[in-house]
Amino acid sequence: MKVILAVTNDIATDRRVQRIGSTLLRQGADVVIVGRKRKDSLSISHLPFKHKRIRLLFNRGALFYAEYNIRLFIWLCIQPADIITANDLDTLPAVYLCCKLKKITAVYDSHEHFTEVPELINRRLIKKIWAWIESAIVPHIHFASTVSEPIAQDLQQRYHRSFTVIRNLPEKKIIENHFPLSFTFPDKPVIIYQGSVNIDRGLEEMIEAMKHITSAILIIAGDGDIQHQLRIRVKSLQLNNRVYFTGRLQPDQLLALTQKAAIGISLEKDRGLNYRYALPNKLFDYIMSGVPVLVSALPEMKKIVQQYNIGVLIDEVTPEAISQAIHGMLENTELYKIWKQNLKIAADQLCWENEEGLVIELYQRAGLK
Incomplete structure (x- = not known):
């Protein structure tokens, strides 16, 4: 089965996504991670899975998120896949729309409580927009995870969806x-x-x-x-x-x-x-x-x-x-x-070897064979 993991970063230092990708690879999945290409991006040629980095015209603000989600949506739609994971809220629009169009499974991994980050505290309009996106999509996601128990509980209360807690533990x-x-x-x-x-x-x-x-x-x-x-x-x-x-x-x-x-x-x-x-x-x-x-x-x-x-x-x-x-x-x-x-x-x-079973269980429920 093919699993695509989507991020807005350049993949190089996203250890959570790299660990999840490696775990799925060991389960026999064909794993691809898609992110963006920056001028100062570090090499990722050593990673064991396939990857795609998209070059953008905009690298900050609303235009960045809009351009990336449009380009990501187009790229995802032409890729064969059985499961696509949105890592954080800023990839969820493209992932959800593509999965809905292609009638395949979407997984959502919330690396943080996105609408509660300090950068949004004094930006009420921007926060409202992200909160609206979250409330419009997350209730329709059946397979989701996040990084801590309180964040999982809060998201579950808001959207009546179960979130598996997968902590950011390193490999022993x-x-x-x-x-x-x-x-x-x-x-x-x-x-x-x-x-x-x-x-x-x-x-x-x-x-x-x-x-x-x-x-x-x-x-x-x-x-x-x-x-x-x-x-x-x-x-x-x-x-x-x-x-x-x-x-x-x-x-x-x-x-x-x-x-x-x-x-x-x-x-x-x-x-x-x-x-x-x-x-x-x-x-x-x-x-x-x-x-x-x-x-x-x-x-x-x-x-x-x-x-x-x-x-x-x-x-x-x-x-x-x-x-x-x-x-x-x-x-x-x-x-x-x-x-x-x-x-x-x-x-x-507190090591990944003790935590990755939760990843395997989540993706098996999502259809990984």
């Missing part, structure tokens, strides 16, 4: 591979942030905190809307020797870098249900790499950190709170050893 086996880094940093403990460099992720406050942290360096591994502003702020604070930006990295490079870190941060603010209920990829990547964490005390992340005792929670994302927590983590060597031991237990349980 990949930790056995070690890759050389292609860049160097000062020989100090590394505080790492990995992921999208966007608003309300505590990065501005983390950079401010680095004024008071001289015994470690901060590495921001990723790209996003506010990276330019953050670089300017780092320069203005004269922190170029303490804060480093790598841009987007291939998964093997990111893994190698994360494994060398002393602390992993995930400092999302409580702005909108998307962040409140978040279970980010990076949290589980830190765990798999054996890195103690400093995270916001938001409900879902708090549960993980407290259940396994693998780091520190902060109630307020402020430079002062961050600085105090970082110093405490680096100075309390006995507690740090306990976290490191507990991380081994957490990593053994």
Whole structure:
């Protein structure tokens, strides 16, 4: 059977979609992932499944979403397929219309609570448009998944559809591979942030905190809307020797870098249900790499950190709170050893090998044979 997975990104760093694609491939499916081609897109020739990246005239805003969905719809309609998956709301219009036209199965994987992201909080009209699209289509989707239990419950209440919870857990086996880094940093403990460099992720406050942290360096591994502003702020604070930006990295490079870190941060603010209920990829990547964490005390992340005792929670994302927590983590060597031991237990349980059965079950219900 042929399964097409549609995304709006360029596929290269979408580990969730890559993991699901690999799982379906092992089940004997003919898997194709379709996304977009950007000027700075990383190579994906190493991926084990087929892929298609669409070049666009527009790369931001309403014209981007309109152009991509039109081009995606046309491309999907001429492809033979048994199941097509819309990854996130921004691919759902094209996927749903194509599946309805061709009378094939649509699957919806909501990577986040799309209408509750911080970027939409103060953009009421845009939020209403996305909410209307979601309410018009999701009630007609019979096979759906998302990333955390509270998001699943909220979507189920809104649209009376069942959502399978499939968390963003990394592969356990990949930790056995070690890759050389292609860049160097000062020989100090590394505080790492990995992921999208966007608003309300505590990065501005983390950079401010680095004024008071001289015994470690901060590495921001990723790209996003506010990276330019953050670089300017780092320069203005004269922190170029303490804060480093790598841009987007291939998964093997990111893994190698994360494994060398002393602390992993995930400092999302409580702005909108998307962040409140978040279970980010990076949290589980830190765990798999054996890195103690400093995270916001938001409900879902708090549960993980407290259940396994693998780091520190902060109630307020402020430079002062961050600085105090970082110093405490680096100075309390006995507690740090306990976290490191507990991380081994957490990593053994929170891995893709234990989660992918949910993917197989979902797609078998959708018709995968």
